[in-house]
Amino acid sequence: MNLRESLRISWRSIRAHKLRSALTTLGVIIGIAAVITFMVLGGGFSEDIVGDIEAEQEPAMTVQTQTTPEDGFGVMLVETPIYTESDVDALEQREGVEYVAPQGSLDVVQAESGGEQLTGVVDAQATTADRFEHATFVDGGPFDGADEAVVNEQAGQAFEGNVSVGDELELTFEDGETTTVTVTGVVESELGEQTPPQVFVPADEHYTTTVETPDGDEERAYPTLQIGAEGLDDVDPVQETAVDYLEEESHAAELKGDDDEIAVQTVEDAIEQFDDLVGQLTVFIGAVAGIALVVGSIGIANIMIVSVTERTREIGIMKAVGATKRDIMQLFLVESVVLGVIGAVVGVAAGLGFGYLGVWLLGWPMVYPLEWVAIAVAVGTGVGVVSGLYPAWRGARVDPIEALRHE
Amino acid sequence: MVAHDTGPGAAAVTAESVRRTYHLAEPVHAIDGVSLSLGKGSFTAVMGPSGSGKSTLMNLVGCLDTPDEGRIEVGGHSVGELSDAERARLRGTEIGFVFQTFNLMPRLTAVENVRLPMVFHDGVEADRQERARSLLERVGLGDRLEHEPSELSGGQRQRVALARALANEPTLVLADEPTGNLDTETEAEIMELLVELNEAGATILLVTHERAVAEYADHVVNLLDGEIESLEHLSDARDVTAREQAAGGAGNRRSTGEGEA
Ligand SMILES: Nc1ncnc2c1ncn2[C@@H]1O[C@H](COP(=O)(O)OP(=O)(O)O)[C@@H](O)[C@H]1O
Ligand SMILES: [Mg+2]
Numbered sequence: 001m002n003l004r005e006s007l008r009i010s011w012r013s014i015r016a017h018k019l020r021s022a023l024t025t026l027g028v029i030i031g032i033a034a035v036i037t038f039m040v041l042g043g044g045f046s047e048d049i050v051g052d053i054e055a056e057q058e059p060a061m062t063v064q065t066q067t068t069p070e071d072g073f074g075v076m077l078v079e080t081p082i083y084t085e086s087d088v089d090a091l092e093q094r095e096g097v098e099y100v101a102p103q104g105s106l107d108v109v110q111a112e113s114g115g116e117q118l119t120g121v122v123d124a125q126a127t128t129a130d131r132f133e134h135a136t137f138v139d140g141g142p143f144d145g146a147d148e149a150v151v152n153e154q155a156g157q158a159f160e161g162n163v164s165v166g167d168e169l170e171l172t173f174e175d176g177e178t179t180t181v182t183v184t185g186v187v188e189s190e191l192g193e194q195t196p197p198q199v200f201v202p203a204d205e206h207y208t209t210t211v212e213t214p215d216g217d218e219e220r221a222y223p224t225l226q227i228g229a230e231g232l233d234d235v236d237p238v239q240e241t242a243v244d245y246l247e248e249e250s251h252a253a254e255l256k257g258d259d260d261e262i263a264v265q266t267v268e269d270a271i272e273q274f275d276d277l278v279g280q281l282t283v284f285i286g287a288v289a290g291i292a293l294v295v296g297s298i299g300i301a302n303i304m305i306v307s308v309t310e311r312t313r314e315i316g317i318m319k320a321v322g323a324t325k326r327d328i329m330q331l332f333l334v335e336s337v338v339l340g341v342i343g344a345v346v347g348v349a350a351g352l353g354f355g356y357l358g359v360w361l362l363g364w365p366m367v368y369p370l371e372w373v374a375i376a377v378a379v380g381t382g383v384g385v386v387s388g389l390y391p392a393w394r395g396a397r398v399d400p401i402e403a404l405r406h407e
Numbered sequence: 408m409v410a411h412d413t414g415p416g417a418a419a420v421t422a423e424s425v426r427r428t429y430h431l432a433e434p435v436h437a438i439d440g441v442s443l444s445l446g447k448g449s450f451t452a453v454m455g456p457s458g459s460g461k462s463t464l465m466n467l468v469g470c471l472d473t474p475d476e477g478r479i480e481v482g483g484h485s486v487g488e489l490s491d492a493e494r495a496r497l498r499g500t501e502i503g504f505v506f507q508t509f510n511l512m513p514r515l516t517a518v519e520n521v522r523l524p525m526v527f528h529d530g531v532e533a534d535r536q537e538r539a540r541s542l543l544e545r546v547g548l549g550d551r552l553e554h555e556p557s558e559l560s561g562g563q564r565q566r567v568a569l570a571r572a573l574a575n576e577p578t579l580v581l582a583d584e585p586t587g588n589l590d591t592e593t594e595a596e597i598m599e600l601l602v603e604l605n606e607a608g609a610t611i612l613l614v615t616h617e618r619a620v621a622e623y624a625d626h627v628v629n630l631l632d633g634e635i636e637s638l639e640h641l642s643d644a645r646d647v648t649a650r651e652q653a654a655g656g657a658g659n660r661r662s663t664g665e666g667e668a
Binding site for chain 2 (some may be wrong): 133
């Protein structure tokens with residue numbers, strides 16, 4: 001019997017029991033819709049965060065403190081200032097290190113330019129000019145003097161007057177003090193669209209956070225460092241040296257919390273870490289969906305067994321007019337595969353629909369997880385085959401004489 | 408032992424000392440030592456009370472069942488020695504079944520029902536639809552092609568079943584009480600169609616418990632408790648000569664037979 005004829009007969013029987021067929025495929029539909037929805041959401045989320053990070057190679061790395069939350073996935077950043085001036089100086093002495101730029105935030109509550117005031121929007125960071133060694137300037141360059149500042153594109157555009165090189169900015173601190181700086185450069189953000197508006201000012205003049213070092217001195221300390229290597233070839237050794245120093249000898253090693261970890265990451269490392277997190281979520285969702293699919297295939301198998309029993313007489317008729325065991329197997333297998341594929345297709349459509357709605361509500365970009373669509377259809381077919389095998393085998397074994405006596 | 412020989416030349420069906428036993432509380436010999444030979448193109452009726460083994464005999468001849476003892480040959484093949492798939496093939500190509508309860512596929516239309524044997528028989532791919540249509544026209548249902556069985560009367564259903572039995576041009580047509588569920592008028596229509604088929608050369612084996620129906624045949628096998636009780640040749644009882652002329656052949660109807668209880 002050729003495939004087209006079996007499809008035709010199977011389709012008749014699926015259509016004759018519309019409600020039952022629909023309920024049968026529900027398990028597969030829910031399983032696959034769940035996978036696709038989460039893949040769209042996960043993809044949109046990744047795309048939103050990672051999508052426009054410039055993964056271009058630069059010989060720089062970031063030092064941050066991380067902690068693993070007690071429950072849940074991934075890591076959280078810890079903002080405690082533990083990297084002291086001595087640590088910065090010591091790291092700068094290491095081989096292959098070109099510069100070490102510390103960075104820490106300032107308590108700026110308001111920024112004003114040309115009479116326009118922004119409150120609680122602009123984030124102010126104290127750092128050194130080295131911080132911009134590998135940065136791309138849209139206009140101008142790094143600051144040089146105490147009263148100068150660099151803004152990122154977001155900060156420039158945050159003002160209706162579009163702050164640019166040469167403009168003056170007045171920053172108001174939490175304690176009410178103010179300072180006026182002149183913008184020397186507008187810098188592109190490495191983290192893309194999501195970066196908040198930022199103003200960078202020289203740390204020497206503006207950063208005041210201090211901690212008590214293990215030696216008993218009071219020193220300025222920062223929550224973040226950027227280390228620049230002399231060349232791309234120096235990145236790996238410098239990363240190793242930095243980790244060794246920071247974990248073994250630094251003030252930071254003593255100042256950090258017990259559960260905190262010092263992370264030295266290049267941009268690529270950061271992307272990789274994020275991808276790992278998304279990967280873990282994917283495995284988790286995959287497991288949940290797997291359970292739904294197992295339930296789905298049991299549903300199909302169950303209905304197919306009922307269907308075989310119900311159609312015993314029809315099987316007898318088909319055998320009497322020349323159907324072989326293989327023909328009967330084929331008919332029932334085709335039917336369960338058709339159910340599985342319908343489940344997969346509807347599931348994919350529903351998943352894309354829910355996913356689209358989700359990313360639209362969250363303002364993330366829409367991502368079509370094509371490989372998952374292909375996997376879903378393959379899985380649907382597989383579920384159809386697996387759940388159809390036993391019922392089809394039972395159908396093929398039906399004794400035609402008994403079947404024809406069956407009323 | 409009873410031998411029934413309906414043709415001197417090649418036989419369409421031969422049975423030699425066939426026995427079919429059902430093992431219940433005690434063994435039931437549904438067919439108990441039957442020997443029979445149906446000549447090609449013969450028309451034979453099987454009569455007997457309920458439970459005498461008529462349907463069992465049909466199933467054996469129709470390759471749906473195999474004998475426990477003895478040997479059955481259909482179209483030159485020894486049924487007991489064939490594989491399951493080979494028997495299915497023989498059913499599909501050489502044999503056409505007609506049942507008392509019609510046994511049509513409920514969700515398929517008349518045309519699709521008639522196509523069914525062609526669907527399982529990969530040999531005749533070409534224009535199944537056209538052939539199914541012309542078969543339905545031949546049984547007078549040219550205007551009911553797309554009807555499902557539930558939309559047809561009993562007589563119409565049986566005509567669809569008959570058209571389906573003819574789908575692969577079988578040489579042997581087996582009809583188990585084909586008119587059992589029909590009124591007398593429809594019965595006559597169906598029987599006329601069988602006679603026509605027979606005249607076209609098909610060997611026909613018909614089960615009935617009505618004398619009037621059996622008289623359409625040329626030979627009657629009377630079964631009792633799984634054994635052949637007696638054998639009748641009715642050729643003289645009806646205008647067989649005319650039909651012989653219509654069929655354009657002699658020899659088909661010649662029969663020799665011997666019976667012992
Ligand atoms: N599947 C079966 N299992 C057990 N006994 C059966 C079966 N089929 C038929 N029989 C028995 O075999 C005998 C002949 O049955 P059957 O051929 O159907 O008779 P008929 O068609 O002449 O009424 C009966 O006694 C019946 O009970
Ligand atoms: Mg019977």
